[in-house]
Amino acid sequence: MIGVMNYAEALAWIHSLYRFGINPGLERIKALLERLGDPQKRLRCVHIAGTNGKGSTAAFLASMLENEGKRVALYTSPYLEAFTNRMAINGADISRERLAALTTEVRLQVEAVAGTDLGQPTEFEVVTALAFKYFAEEQPDWVVVEVGLGGRLDATNVIEPVVCAITNIALEHTQILGETIEEIAYEKAGIIKPATAIVTAAENVQALSVFRRIARERGARLYEMDGELRCKPVGATLDGQIFDYQSPWRELKGLRIAMLGQHQVRNAALALAVRELLPEPFVEAAVRRGLAATCWPGRLEVFSRNPLVLVDGAHNPDGIRALCRALPGILGGKKLRLVVGILGDKAVGEILAEIVPLASAGLIVTKPDNPRAADPILVAEFARRFALPGVSVSVAETVTAAVGKGLTNLKADEALCVAGSLYTISEARETLKAYFPC
Numbered sequence: 001m002i003g004v005m006n007y008a009e010a011l012a013w014i015h016s017l018y019r020f021g022i023n024p025g026l027e028r029i030k031a032l033l034e035r036l037g038d039p040q041k042r043l044r045c046v047h048i049a050g051t052n053g054k055g056s057t058a059a060f061l062a063s064m065l066e067n068e069g070k071r072v073a074l075y076t077s078p079y080l081e082a083f084t085n086r087m088a089i090n091g092a093d094i095s096r097e098r099l100a101a102l103t104t105e106v107r108l109q110v111e112a113v114a115g116t117d118l119g120q121p122t123e124f125e126v127v128t129a130l131a132f133k134y135f136a137e138e139q140p141d142w143v144v145v146e147v148g149l150g151g152r153l154d155a156t157n158v159i160e161p162v163v164c165a166i167t168n169i170a171l172e173h174t175q176i177l178g179e180t181i182e183e184i185a186y187e188k189a190g191i192i193k194p195a196t197a198i199v200t201a202a203e204n205v206q207a208l209s210v211f212r213r214i215a216r217e218r219g220a221r222l223y224e225m226d227g228e229l230r231c232k233p234v235g236a237t238l239d240g241q242i243f244d245y246q247s248p249w250r251e252l253k254g255l256r257i258a259m260l261g262q263h264q265v266r267n268a269a270l271a272l273a274v275r276e277l278l279p280e281p282f283v284e285a286a287v288r289r290g291l292a293a294t295c296w297p298g299r300l301e302v303f304s305r306n307p308l309v310l311v312d313g314a315h316n317p318d319g320i321r322a323l324c325r326a327l328p329g330i331l332g333g334k335k336l337r338l339v340v341g342i343l344g345d346k347a348v349g350e351i352l353a354e355i356v357p358l359a360s361a362g363l364i365v366t367k368p369d370n371p372r373a374a375d376p377i378l379v380a381e382f383a384r385r386f387a388l389p390g391v392s393v394s395v396a397e398t399v400t401a402a403v404g405k406g407l408t409n410l411k412a413d414e415a416l417c418v419a420g421s422l423y424t425i426s427e428a429r430e431t432l433k434a435y436f437p438c
Contacts, residue, residue, distance in 0.1 A: 003104075007096035010103035011083055017123035022176065024153035028118045029125045033158060035109040036129060039136030043073075045159045046274055049147040049188045050167025052319045053201070053267045056259065056296045057167055058144045060271035064290030066090050068283050071140040075131045075156070077124070077148055080298050080426045087131040089140055102130050124148050128155040142278075150177050152190020163277045164191050164220075165270055166200040169207035170318035171347075185210035194218045197277045201225040201270040223247075223273060231269035233262050236329060238302055240292075245269050249276050252284070256292045260300040261326035268294070298425040300326060304436045307407070308334060308415035311429060313422040315343065317350040323419060324354050334415040335361035339402045340383075341424030344374035349382060351420075356386035361414045363393045366402035368423035399427035407435060 005013065033040055046061060048054050055076050062072045071090055079085035084093035106129055114120040121129075128148070135143050145161070147154045150173070169185050177184045185207035192198050192211075198220050202208055208224065215222040223229055230246040240258040243265045245251070257268050268291055276282060300323065303309040310330065314323040327336065338359035342348055356363060365380040367373045376395045384393050396402035399418075406416045418428040 005100050005104045007100045010100040017126055020120050020122050023122050028121045029155040029158055031113050031118055032109055032121055032129050036133050040132040040159050042136045043143045045143045045145050045161045046163050047145050047161035047191045048165045049151040049191050051170040051172050053167035054146045056267040056299055057271045058146050059296040060268045060294045061274055062144050063294040064275050064287045065142055067286040067290035070142055073135045073140040073143040076146045078422055087134055089138055094134055102134055106130055125155040150187040152187045157191055163274050164198045165274050169202045169204050172316050181206045182210055189214040192218055192220050197221045199223045199273045201266045229273050231265055233265050241265055245272055247276055263322040303432045307410050310417040311425050312419045313425040314419050315421045317347050320351050320354045331415050334413055337361040337406055337414050337416045339364045339406045339418040341366040341368045341399055341420040342374045343372045343421045345372055348374055352383045353386050356383050360388055364396050364402045364405055366396045366399050368399060368421050370423045399424055400431045403428050403431045
């Protein structure tokens, strides 16, 4: 018999499951949820997959619905500040006490499943079960669910969503999802359910071809950005962006978002399309307020304006390319000093080739506190291949040290950007709060 765990004990047990790694498949999560009374069947869900932008899209959608007076649950991963960030209702994280109590209850069923032929549920499967049980007990109006990895065999794919969304498609996790765009698109399209609406902001023609085929086979209605759905950036400052939007149902002009980068305009437009497809009256004023109020920390986040300090969790080549497209307009002619920390299982060379040439005021390579982190000395050696002539490339063993070094003697015509793994961004944000308290 397991005693009631406190928060620290619950978290330690959850994280101990990391050793079981990633094990795609739905058998274990289905068995676990069945033992818990199938809480996911009592939820009205939206399911969001894609390579990048899932969290931002989910945040835009949740904010719109909240501004319409709805109770909205949000399940995302990973987290930036606390584990409890991963399951929230109307912006309020699950309490530590509630998480500990739920974990105590769920652990009994996890161990029961582990004792069967199905084997040990993974960390992500357990966290997903915790979230669904919590949400089912709270009964929000809507649950916005972000896919963890891929889609078809992801633990979240046990839900029956009202609407699905796929943000974009690029090569990622190729050892698990496949080595071609078509293979990865097939995995992402696994969230498409029969006779369900699906919206996508994907631009890749190979990916779109896969989505069209699967939607046709399953009798699902597919809506495409740059097809039936249109968005057009109108203006941008450090305060945010303005864009126009058009769909088969309406045209909206002068929409505002506080988030930076044109990729966030597409994410906002995708969330808006999802909102239009939900069986709820569309309240334009609330939708506009929700878009404008959306905040998703760590994504091209301006931490300070004087000096200009940015953090961005661009952790794969596609994300880095989006950051590189956005930076010139944000920097306004300032030189860039860059702090970067990357996980070793990412496309390190491709990431460095994109971002390092922009670091005209120096590059500091660091290591997030994560067992998967790439060796910063090796990363720095590799980065020197792409650095501009005369630009210094140095190493700081911790993110805190790297941020401090980056801020030291930062000139008026320079800006600091911390980029890379979300683990790097999480540590950087905590450090920066000491320099720039709210």
